[in-house]
Amino acid sequence: MYKILLVDDEQEIRFGLRNYFPWNNLGFAVIHDCENGQQALEFLKENPIDVVLTDIRMPVMDGIDLAREIKERKFPIQTIFLSGYKDFHYAQNALKYGVRDYIVKPGKYEEIEEVFTILKKDLDQEWNNNQSTTNSYSENITQTIKKYTEEHYAEVTLDDLSQLLKMSPNYISTFFKEKTGMNFSTYLAEIRMKKAAELLVDYHYKTYEISYLLGYNNPKSFTRMFKKYYGVSPREYRNQRAVSL
Template identity: 85%
Template sequence: MYKILLVDDEQEIRFGLKNYFPWNNLGFDVIHDCENGKKALEFMKENLVDVVLTDIRMPVMDGIDLARELKEKEIPIQIIFLSGYKDFHYAQNAIKYGVRDYIVKPGKYEEIEEVFTVLKKDLDKEWHKVKMNPSESNSYTENITLTIKKYTKEHYADVTLEDLSQLLKMSPNYISTFFKEKTGMNFSTYLTEIRMKKAADLLVDYHYKTYEISDLLGYNSPKSFTRTFKKYYGVTPREYRNQRTVLFDPK
């Protein structure tokens, strides 16, 4: 299901669209609704959204300003305007800020269905392209994922979500949610995987004691490191080292 954020200052419009239109049948889910662009941006700092269905004229921050903010931040979210104002000026701004389509209120069932059916097909194509040709994708979301992985591999001993938050200018909670959504694993699981692979490499080198490896990987105690290593590989660091010795002993 692709996630929709509904933005409109009229509560009745939000309630009606959220509860009486069969979004699930089209492959979408309205995960949240809010009354202006400012609250929409605040929500998107912490949550992943695929589509914003927004009114144009709203207090505090209107749909045009919301679209401009998303465009300037290069956030790859599909934007569709929902408004009762047939105004060429607004339509021009919609195009300039990358707004995909424009639905006139109150929004006929057939029109909404047509717009979102086409959108679903395009989103499916984009995801298929990323999955089939990840090396050729230079998308915003792919860049974020690669940045998180690269930084984690380089700073595995002390990396935190707060560090990544400063690097990417996103909240730690959003990064955690984003990473799980795009990779299928929690960030903590990925970090453990990186540390355990590094631990296995270091254990082959007899210059390092187990407690030294534990410290290099950023664990608070050798006991914590040993427990994590055994859970990951099924043996303790010492047992792993002994197995490698037997395996590669030239005798």
């Protein structure tokens, strides 16, 4: 449901629109109402809203000033005017401040339905585009982490990735787990163990040398991790490979 803030100095109008129009059928919900633009602006500072449906002529702050504030503050909000004044001057100001549409009071069902049906499609498209961009960005970050780790498996740390991505180590750790379902340390260990299996086939390297090449300063730690991953020690793995060859 997209969230609507209703702004009108007439309580009867607010009550009627909020309670008698079937917003949910169109994919919207009026979550709050205000009697002037100033109240609405204060509410918008603290609450995410998708659409402001506002009267034009109101005390304290009118709809034109509210639309201007929304535009100048770069709030990601669609503004629609609801007013009984068919005045070209108001319509011009509405366009200047990015107001999307203008519904004449008292607001016929068909007119409101048409305006908000079109708006729903546009908001859905915008959401899909943003989601696609977010997914693409997340995928790029994930692939960067993986590629850097594969290339620097012997010495890579979260601090190194922090410098590369300009993100905090904690954020990278949380982000990676969220996107891959795997802790970064587990992923790093997996890369190292796969590389260890490759190196063990090459008899030029002793087991302790492979340990250091993979970034393990203690060969016992390497042996313990390898056995945990493959179920056998590095020496046993090498012997098994020799027999199979």
